[in-house]
Amino acid sequence: MWGGRFSARPADIMQAINVSIGVDRRLWAQDLAGSRAHCRMLAAQGIVTQADAEAILAGLDAIDAEMREGSFPFREQFEDIHMNVEARLSELIGEPSGRLHTARSRNDQVATDFRLWVRDACDAAAGQLQGLQRALLARAEQHAADLMPGFTHLQPAQPVTFGHHLMAYVEMFGRDASRFADARARMNENPLGAAALAGSPFPIDRHMTAAELGFDRPMGNSLDAVSDRDFALESLAAASICAGHLSRLAEEIVVWMTPQFGFVSLPDDLTTGSSIMPQKRNPDAAELVRAKTGRIMGSLVALSTVMKGLPLAYSKDMQEDKPPVFEAFDALTLALGAMTAMVAALQPDTERMRAAAGSGFSTATDLADWLVRELNLPFRKAHHVTGAAVKRAEALGVDLSQLPLAELQSLEAGVTEAVYKVLTPEASCASRQSFGGTAPEQVRARIAEWKSRLP
Ligand code: ARG
Numbered sequence: 001m002w003g004g005r006f007s008a009r010p011a012d013i014m015q016a017i018n019v020s021i022g023v024d025r026r027l028w029a030q031d032l033a034g035s036r037a038h039c040r041m042l043a044a045q046g047i048v049t050q051a052d053a054e055a056i057l058a059g060l061d062a063i064d065a066e067m068r069e070g071s072f073p074f075r076e077q078f079e080d081i082h083m084n085v086e087a088r089l090s091e092l093i094g095e096p097s098g099r100l101h102t103a104r105s106r107n108d109q110v111a112t113d114f115r116l117w118v119r120d121a122c123d124a125a126a127g128q129l130q131g132l133q134r135a136l137l138a139r140a141e142q143h144a145a146d147l148m149p150g151f152t153h154l155q156p157a158q159p160v161t162f163g164h165h166l167m168a169y170v171e172m173f174g175r176d177a178s179r180f181a182d183a184r185a186r187m188n189e190n191p192l193g194a195a196a197l198a199g200s201p202f203p204i205d206r207h208m209t210a211a212e213l214g215f216d217r218p219m220g221n222s223l224d225a226v227s228d229r230d231f232a233l234e235s236l237a238a239a240s241i242c243a244g245h246l247s248r249l250a251e252e253i254v255v256w257m258t259p260q261f262g263f264v265s266l267p268d269d270l271t272t273g274s275s276i277m278p279q280k281r282n283p284d285a286a287e288l289v290r291a292k293t294g295r296i297m298g299s300l301v302a303l304s305t306v307m308k309g310l311p312l313a314y315s316k317d318m319q320e321d322k323p324p325v326f327e328a329f330d331a332l333t334l335a336l337g338a339m340t341a342m343v344a345a346l347q348p349d350t351e352r353m354r355a356a357a358g359s360g361f362s363t364a365t366d367l368a369d370w371l372v373r374e375l376n377l378p379f380r381k382a383h384h385v386t387g388a389a390v391k392r393a394e395a396l397g398v399d400l401s402q403l404p405l406a407e408l409q410s411l412e413a414g415v416t417e418a419v420y421k422v423l424t425p426e427a428s429c430a431s432r433q434s435f436g437g438t439a440p441e442q443v444r445a446r447i448a449e450w451k452s453r454l455p
Pocket of ligand 1: 024320
């Protein structure tokens with residue numbers, strides 16, 4: 001492509017470090033879309049003749065067909081996707097192919113292709129997230145009133161409903177989806193026409209190519225257009241936060257599936273066995289969702305590190321933008337798919353979860369609240385009295401709800417029989433009617449809200 005200036009072919013090591021076709025071949029559809037838009041614009045502006053434009057568009061269609069059939073000859077000697085397509089175009093249509101690159105550089109070409117790819121990836125992730133939210137909503141509806149222990153420090157804290165716990169993730173994944181949508185909105189500007197870095201002396205119409213490629217407008221500065229990859233970083237940040245959420249739910253599934261917890265199980269087709277221990281049923285899918293987070297977060301660090309300190313405008317460093325983004329979105333796609341399947345198939349042991357919900361003195365806060373409400377104790381005093389009651393119950397080997405009234409009265413004289421009504425996990429959950437609380441009515445209200453929001 002630059003034979004005019006050069007008299008020697010690249011050394012093998014030059015080619016080896018430079019070649020990117022193995023990675024950026026994934027941009028073929030975006031590259032063809034960008035070239036078609038550019039070609040139509042060149043013809044509309046009288047920069048190439050109608051006849052040349054038609055020959056180029058026919059050639060691009062032929063390449064499209066070869067790509068779809070799998071017969072396109074990807075060749076390392078042509079370095080990247082852009083030059084592979086151009087070289088093939090030249091073989092197919094001859095001389096007019098050389099006019100396509102008028103008023104364009106690989107710098108704005110790759111910035112455009114990559115934006116289009118990342119935009120689709122963000123849309124796909126947001127779509128998958130909504131699928132996961134729908135799966136969670138269905139399960140939350142089934143278990144809106146089924147009790148489980150709520151934890152802090154992974155110690156029993158207060159009873160919650162399983163539906164409430166699942167709905168916490170619906171909220172998180174909703175924010176994740178909106179982060180992808182925000183990233184998409186910000187990235188949806190057209191770099192094409194920035195050319196190498198300074199813009200073009202040809203009378204190009206960047207608004208036309210923007211409209212054709214579904215961008216909201218052309219980017220406003222040609223240097224910025226070819227040299228930033230913040231759109232990719234932002235999408236990786238969104239992916240990393242989302243992966244963090246997936247990893248937490250995955251971790252909970254792993255913990256809940258231990259025989260010690262025994263809260264949930266997964267069917268055979270979503271678990272694996274052991275080649276030596278016949279009794280095993282392992283939550284490999286959940287573990288791998290947890291582990292994919294490493295790749296995804298690592299990709300954000302990798303690309304941030306590539307970009308920091310690069311002078312404007314393009315440097316070849318930026319060719320290293322694609323592997324981390326492809327790797328992160330491949331991992332995220334798998335993780336979202338696996339998590340959606342696990343959520344849909346989770347088999348909760350509601351009896352066991354109910355029993356655990358009442359253990360560990362989980363209604364101690366309810367006792368303290370009762371002392372405040374009914375006997376007008378200051379909360380700190382009520383906290384102290386309740387702590388003493390827990391200590392006593394522990395010594396007697398009983399739950400708070402089984403502690404004799406006389407015991408309670410010895411700690412606080414005014415306690416009456418009525419206190420026992422608040423000491424069950426059911427009553428504890430039912431009383432938490434504050435907006436966003438775990439009372440089944442509140443959980444159902446939130447489910448209804450999310451159902452109306454999701455497409
Ligand atoms: N393969 C290159 C990349 O992905 C395309 C841009 C090359 N531009 C250049 N001036 N060498 O970054």
